[in-house]
Amino acid sequence: MDRQNAAELARLYVERSNRHVLDEVFPQFDPEATYRSSQFGLFEGLDQIRDMMTGFFAAFPDVHWTVDDYRAESDDTASFEFTMRASHAETGQSVVRRGLETITFTEEGLIRHIEVEVAQPG
Template identity: 40%
Template sequence: MNIEDNKALARRMQADVWNEGNVDAIDDLLAEDFVQHSPWEPSELRGRDEFKRQIRDFHAAFPDLHGTVDDIVAEGDTVANRFTMHATHRGEFMGVEPTGNEIELVGTIFARVEDGRIAERWVVDHVLGFLEQLGTVSER
């Protein structure tokens, strides 16, 4: 795959998986032995099935979740994108009952592509800001 194909793969992750909640697309987009490193629990997520569970959990809690890829760059087998997601907290999430709060989550993802699929991702989200918006922690 070339750099533009790798960028398209990252964009499809946002559009098809995160925005649409299409967990079936994960089989086409992620390597079988996929690994994700992130500030969320679990901090190291392994395999397509665990990632599908994470997507389902997010969509159950935030059914109107929608995000954009704000910037994207790629070099070699690595794609980096900066994203912004918006959603309304409508279902239980990480033990927090629905608040009805509108949230914005911003972050950056670095993905390593191998044989046309994402093999590994490093996610850096503004988790503290996200939790503040849910009302689970305060600024001070």
């Protein structure tokens, strides 16, 4: 892996997430991956991540992340600031969250860890 590849893999993850095709998102994760969100907590292993993401996309079926720039932090890590916009499925309430996401990849290019720091909970 190199810096450019880490940034491109992060961009691909967001692109697939924005298409809402989770069957394209989950293969990007290492089976032992971890995901920590300052808002939702820690998820360990692909099964927990899959359950969390499936529930999240059900609750926010129109969710969309806007990212202006992907930064390669090292050969295996990329980060980006995001703005997430969505409507809650049950209440219709609009949600806007801004934050910083950092993704670390394995040598094979799979997601090893995602760290999400929400700056503005909605």
